[in-house]
Amino acid sequence: MTEEDIKLKYITPAIQKAGWDIMNDVFCEYSFTDGRIIVRGNLTTRGKSKRADYLLFHKKNYPIAIVEAKDNKQEAGAGMQQALDYAEILDVPFAFSSNGDRFIEHDRLTGKERELTLDEFPTREELWKRYVKEADITPEQEQIINEPYYFQLGDKTPRYYQRIAVNRTVEAIANGQNKILLVMATGTGKTYTAFQIIYRLWKAGVKKKVLFLADRNILVDQTIINDFKPFEKVMTKIENRKLDSSYEVYLALYHQLAGDNGSEPFRQFKPDFFDLIIVDEAHRGSARDDSRWRKVLEYFDTKGTTQIALTATPKETKETSNITYFGEPVYTYSLKQGIDDGFLAPYKVMRIGLDKDLQGYRPEKGKRDIHGELIEDREYNQKDFDKKIIIDARTETVAKRITQFLKKTDRFAKTIVFCIDIEHAERMRRALVNENSDLCKENSKYVMRITGDNKEGKAQLDNFIDRGSKYPTIVTTSKLLTTGVDVKTCKLIVLDSNINSMTEFKQIIGRGTRLDVEHGKEYFTIMDFRNVSRLFADPDFDGDPIVIIDVPEGGDMPGYDDGETGGETGGDTGNGGTGTGGEAGNGGDGGDPTRKYRLDDVDVKIIHERVQYYDVEGKLITESLVDYTKKNIQKQYASLDVFLRTWKEEERKEIILEALKEQGVLLDALREYDNLKDLDDFDLILHLAYDQPPLTKAERANNVKKRGYIYGYKDVAREVLEMLLDKYMNEGITEIEGTEVLELSEFHKFGSPMKIVKAFGNKKKYLDAVKKLKDEIYLA
CATH class of the missing domain: 3.40.50.300 (P-loop containing nucleotide triphosphate hydrolases)
Structure with a gap:
């Protein structure tokens, strides 16, 4: 008997016989997660959700027991490890495993296990009384x-x-x-x-x-x-x-x-x-x-x-x-x-290095800014820009790169740009307006500044949050949007502020983690211009919580740069960046603490850009994407022969590709490389994992035509195979598997899917023809 047979004929009746109300107290095939969203290039798939065979409730929203079933070829306790894993996640005190012959019970409150016959499964009242007694719960x-x-x-x-x-x-x-x-x-x-x-x-x-x-x-x-x-x-x-x-x-x-x-x-x-x-x-x-x-x-x-x-x-x-x-x-x-x-959106990280940020900037001796101020002769670095010295070209370069990204993806993707202070947020707003003048001409609210001192911007906050409102689309801010603001559709977070606070960093990332699948938000992108994403590597990023040390009135937070704690008054409450957070100060050089040098004659360019990927465990991939992919494929298929044999024997290639995705193989992400974008998954695997010379999809399709396989069919059948071959060439092998493809609009001219398969004789003959077509595609 299958596992489903065992559940239907033995386990469910045993639970019912113990007095459990199968309609109200018992949930079968209980899914309690949605499955991690896996991002591959610009595509997303869902991993498997966690699902318990049975979850038994003492009362609504109070589960008390979990039961995992196995088929009768296995021991009664074969499902216990999984049952305990799920019981720990779900905070359930009793775990059971069964193969249809008997139950094994694990009491998580005592740590003890016992064996039960099918007739001995405990009632709801029994389990609750045991829980109350073992947890020492009083009647009150x-x-x-x-x-x-x-x-x-x-x-x-x-x-x-x-x-x-x-x-x-x-x-x-x-x-x-x-x-x-x-x-x-x-x-x-x-x-x-x-x-x-x-x-x-x-x-x-x-x-x-x-x-x-x-x-x-x-x-x-x-x-x-x-x-x-x-x-x-x-x-x-x-x-x-x-x-x-x-x-x-x-x-x-x-x-x-x-x-x-x-x-x-x-x-x-x-x-x-x-x-x-x-x-x-x-x-x-x-x-x-x-x-x-x-x-x-x-x-x-x-x-x-x-x-x-x-x-x-x-x-x-x-x-x-x-x-x-x-x-x-x-x-x-x-x-x-x-x-x-799968309840929160995963993220891609783009780290972008600007030449002046990475190499530093030192003004020539005697150089003055646009206001005629003599600039202090020293080397300025990433922490100084927009805080002590402003380079207009830097702001413009950041705005250009943001705009370039949005034009390539979605110009109406909700975007938050985190800046050093209010002045920087205003300059960034202006630079973004100039880069997006076509859309700003249509609606001036396309780009807005939302900061504590700006009534017009704050008045539009509800519209920015509203999933049904297109405007504002891009907002610049300093601290105001770091916490609490629920922007479900936010798809791009830009970091152009020096953030050292782990709390502030987590809160900023939190602006993007909300999922909104209905509106196309399944992941978000972090565009980092200040190397803030280094904090992802900090073991404290997702570590155990620790209450901070109280700071005396007027004192500084230990381990912080001034003005970077993310406090309520830190930078979004003052005028011109002179709030109590101190972000605007020139600090440390003995000059006017509110003065900033400003330059409009210094060039800035991007010299380094890297997309960072995360594996199925959510850990940053530190090796090259090619090496990482090769290692994961070879872990699944030790040799080329093993892979080729598996590929040939598996009728639905999609099963192999999905299994690789679950192992963390990032094939779609690799297509961002120009020399790999025309390869299908099969050739990508051969080339990357086993150093085989690849063929493009177009080359494989042409080889099939040259060998004349499809010309063995006539009329509608031949035309359908030609269209399937073209579809493979344009979209890949998984798009032509099964009969669902025949429901697409381009096949409507041949009639219904039933009429199409009749052109081959019947459904079996159609599937055989497609299988032979796939074999022809992958002939050496």
């Missing part, structure tokens, strides 16, 4: 844990990691923990997770007064109209420092609520007024004077108050410290996990 705690999620017909349901985050948080609170840290990558639904946590605790009557703190108005407003909408009758936004105690759910900007010393609005409430406080993007509150949120938390830190921190990037400094306020995270869902699961 059980009542809180059992409070259901919010759900209305048509609503989204939580993904597996959101469910784990909610359940672990609720359980921690039920166990008396009053400070909780949740780490979830940007774009994974922290606010929706927070809503479900609040709702369950609020409905259970455990938490009646809730405060949700954020650091940007747009984050609060998005939360009110989206995820928190079910609270609309009991919810208010604290504004103008007026606090109304009649509501139950409050949203506020933490720096407004904190106020200034001697004028602190939060003191209008008694310390025990709120029994649940959630801080969104908590990492930002630790930088410089933004630590004002700490005053709020400490004021409301009473016995009955629970405080939860949500963050994507709690680590802000290379100076390691213990987690001092919220404690160890109860759950972490990282950027890497999100990309591996």
Whole structure:
């Protein structure tokens, strides 16, 4: 019997016999990831999703057991390793494996295994009682844990990691923990997770007064109209420092609520007024004077108050410290996990080197800038450009390269250009307008600057975020768009700012990681002009979170350049780049701290450009793409003979090519090389892995015609084979396999697919003819 037979005839009946409701308690073939998006050149494919044979629920959104099935040729425990792997990912306490003869049970709470007959499979109540006993859950705690999620017909349901985050948080609170840290990558639904946590605790009557703190108005407003909408009758936004105690759910900007010393609005409430406080993007509150949120938390830190921190990037400094306020995270869902699961968009990185950046620039003695200022005689490097010295040609070169990329891909792809400061963002906007004057003539909002000092730009932020709005398309910014702004359709992120903060880097990358397949967003590109992407190699990029060391008032963050912490006031709040972040300063030379030299007579050109690729594990490929591909092909097929034999025996070549893709072979990416773009996958493999002289698709098609195979057929059959051969020459072998190709418009002139296969005699004879055609194509 097959595995499916075993499940249908033995395992499912055994689970039903134990009293499980197969319609409500049991999910079969339960897919809990979407499968990683694999980018090959400009094409994307999906890897396999993770799928459990059975997931058994104690109640909705509370899975308690997983069952993996194997066919009867294998031992009953053959599926246990996979069951345990999935159980760990899904946070499920009991794992079972079966071959239809019996069950093997693994209790993850005790670490013990036992063998059961088919009649001994435990009931739902049995498993729950064991879980409650082994986890030492009191009746009062059980009542809180059992409070259901919010759900209305048509609503989204939580993904597996959101469910784990909610359940672990609720359980921690039920166990008396009053400070909780949740780490979830940007774009994974922290606010929706927070809503479900609040709702369950609020409905259970455990938490009646809730405060949700954020650091940007747009984050609060998005939360009110989206995820928190079910609270609309009991919810208010604290504004103008007026606090109304009649509501139950409050949203506020933490720096407004904190106020200034001697004028602190939060003191209008008694310390025990709120029994649940959630801080969104908590990492930002630790930088410089933004630590004002700490005053709020400490004021409301009473016995009955629970405080939860949500963050994507709690680590802000290379100076390691213990987690001092919220404690160890109860759950972490990282950027890497999100990309591996297929819930976040993967990225391509283009590192572009400009000559002045890589070689430095030293003005000739006595050189003056466009304002007649004598330029200090020293060598200026990448960190100085646009901060201490402005070279107009550099800005123009960056704008040209951005425009060139968009013209080659999609000119209406939403793009964010991160600049040094407000002045730089304005110069970049102007340069991009000049490079895209044709589209700016049609609509002046095609390129806009969105910075803290610019009302017109900020007024267009909603349109930039709106998936249905074409304009603005390209925006330049400094700090304003580093966090929280949900731009699902953002396809290009340009880094032209000196970023050393790992937190800021993660937040910027987070602007692109949201998927929007419906609108054609399956991956995004990072165009790096300042070597910021070196931070990908830092082991802390996706490492364990660490709360940063508090900095004294007015002090600098350890390990940072000035103005690069990504704080609320860092660069997007002042005029002309003189905000408190200090980005505009000339600094260190004893001159006017706001002065910048500006030159319009220095040439700048691109001297180095490299596209970086990542393997199926999400790790950067450090060797050449050719060497990497050769190694991965030979890992699958040790010799040329093995590959040729496999290729000939496999009727559907697509199966071989898909298997190679899953192993990380980047054939489509290699077609970006001019000398390889006309080869099909077969010749690419022969040439790269086994050093065989390649034939182009056109050469192979012409060889088939010369040998006369297709001329053995007449009329419609011959014409169809000729069209299939042309289709192979233009698009590749996988496009002509199967009968689906006959449904394409170019074949309509011959009639329906059924009529076409009849021209060959029948469907089998048509498939035989195509198989022989493929054999002819690949004759030596």
